[in-house]
Amino acid sequence: MGRRSGFEGFLRATVRAAAASERERQRDIRSRATQARQIERHQRMAMAQLNREDRAMQKEAKAQYLADRTGETDDMNAELQDRMQELQSILAHTLSTDDRIDFDTLRPSTKFERFETPPALAPSQAPRAPSVPPPLASWRKLIPGAATRHQATLAQLAREHEAEVFRFNKAEQAKLDQLKPLRAAYDERKQRFEAEVKDRNEEIDGLQSAYRDKTPEAVVAYNEMVLARSEYPTEGFPQKFRVAYNPESSELVVEYEQPEVSVVPQDVEYRYVKSRDSMESKARKATEIKQVYQDILVSITLRTLHELFEADQANAIAMATFNGLVDTTDPANGQAIRVPVISVRTSKLEFLSLRLEKVDKVACLRSLGAQVSSRPDELQAVKPIVEFDMVDKRFIDQGDALSGLESRPNLLEMTPSAFEVLVANLFGKMGLETKLTRSSKDGGVDAVAYDIRPVLGGKVVIQAKRYRDTVGVSAVRDLYGTMLNEGANKGILVCTSGYGPDAYNFSKDKPIELIDGGGLLYLLREHAGVAARIAS
Known part of the structure; x- marks a missing residue:
């Protein structure tokens, strides 16, 4: 009986121990499962945190990218506005500047x-x-x-x-x-x-003295310095020019290379399109490009005349002529061409009376009798009022030596009758019915011509002066008197030299056209195919 009780006690103890061991094993399993779940949960939490941080970083990076692109757009628009401001301030820039040159500097x-x-x-x-x-x-x-x-x-x-x-x-x-x-x-x-x-x-002293004495070479050198010191936007503005001076008429002639139409920005603004992640531009209208370009050309013209007249310390310039040319390539044949797009001649007295800060630039130039191309963007040419090569004696000498003097008639060496026929034929080529009248004592020719065009036509009195010296105002008054006596609609005075300021002032508001030596050579070349020259 005791043995049985001991056996049962042992059995129960063994069973309890086994149960305890099993419970311990199950607890261990549950513990490991719990730990595994905790680890897995922590990993999910960590991954979720990483994903949140990554999304935040991506969002921040995207926001920064958008900010950068927007900033880039703003910078491009600011540069565009600065460029347009430069182009629109070409004339205003010089009005606050003293253009006179201090020789001591x-x-x-x-x-x-x-x-x-x-x-x-x-x-x-x-x-x-x-x-x-x-x-x-x-x-x-x-x-x-x-x-x-x-x-x-x-x-x-x-x-x-x-x-x-x-x-x-x-x-x-x-x-x-x-x-x-x-x-x-x-x-x-x-x-x-x-x-x-x-x-x-000593060179500066010599230049200053010669300039004060109005020596042509010194006047040209001084005014070249004036133009060279003028500050323009660097991009697209060649600032190439030639200067000539006629001491007899105190006239300065400038041939100035103008910028091409490409100087005008082709875009009016930029914008960033977020949906396409692209920078897009709004094109400037063709009419606006033409308007801005023409404004640039007339601004350069008025600015150059202002600089020359204001800097004229020696009072060497009574009159100035500006010829603006575009040196470019003909799109039709690829050849280099020089197209005159603006030409104006004005007296110093008249020009300095202008208030340039208030004028309408194009209207101002036209009031000065300027030839302004209506489509400079399409290289529509105008007739230069004065041919630069006629004034620049140095250039003429070089051209004569190269082309052969004997092949080009010298108008000053022609007989009065031959010169008379030349002028009559010229205006005949230009569409007028010309009739010679009588030769004048000075070797010129008077002719009466008829412009047969309806409305615009009428009787024209033509007088020619084969002069070496500057033609004064008295000749213009004589022509005007002849016009009144003849009942003519218009008077044309042609000379082989040039005109003084008084002559231009007298004819300004009258139906009189003054054609100087340069203009005569131009007309002969363009309408009669005659490559003449005027040489003393």
Whole structure:
């Protein structure tokens, strides 16, 4: 009975132990499963956090990208506005500037550098005298040999100092020997510099004196400097020009290369399209491009005339002519062409009375009798009022030498009757019915012509002056009187020289056209195919 009870106790204990072990195993399984779930949950949480952070970063990056593209668009529009402001301020820019040239500012202002001794060759401090032992005391003199030793010490110190001074002087002399060629080279450079400064100042003095005396070469040089100093936008503005001066009529003629139509921005604004992630532009209308381009051309014209007249310290210019040309390529054949798109001639007195800050630019030029192309963007040409090559004597001489003088008739060498026939034929080629009347005493010719066009036509009185000198206002008055006597609608005065300011002022408000030598050569070439010349 006791054995049975012990067996049952053992069995129960074994069962309990097994149960406990099983429970422990199950707890361990559950614990590991819980840990696995926790790890998995933590991993999901971490991944979710990473995804949230990544999305946030992507969102931030996208926002930054959009901000960058928007900023880029704003910058491009700001640059476009700045460019348009530059183009629209061409005339206004010069109105606040004094265009006169101070000749003293042309003089060299740089000072020649001082001579600098190399540190290694700089003078050294001379050796100091040695410290001399004090005299022997009275009691020391009683010591045998003390005085002799004292004197020997003094002599030794003196010899050592003398040797040191010798070495010092030798070293200093060596420095001076090395310094001497350096100084000589410096003096030579300085002399050359001072000679160049002197020459430059003499050139400036000569230019200033010649300019004050209104010497043609000096007047041209001075006005070339005026135009060269004018500040324009750098992109698209060639700023190439030629200047000529006629001292007889005090007329300055400028041939100025104008910018091409491409100088006008083709876009009016930029915008960023988010949905397509692209930068798009809004094209400027063709009519606006034409308007802006024409405004640029007339602004350059008025600005140039303003600069020349304002800078005229010597009062050398009574009248100025501006021919604006576009130097470009003909799109039809690819050949280089020079197209005159604007031409104006005005007196200094009349021009300086204008208030340029208030005028309508195109209307202002037309009131001055300017020829302004209505379609400069399409290279529509105008007739130059004055041919530059007629005024620039240097260019004419060069052209004559190259082309052969004998092949080009000189109008001043023609007989009065031949010149009479030439003028009559010319206006006949231009569509007028011309009838010669009588020769004048000065060798010119009077003719009556008829413009047979309806409405615009009528009787025209033509008078020619084969002059070497400037034609004065009296000839224009005579022509006007002839017009009134003949009942003519228009009068034309042709000369082989030029006209004074009074002549232009008198004819300004009258139906009179003045054709100078340059205009005559142009008309002969264009309408009669005659390559003539005018040479004294």
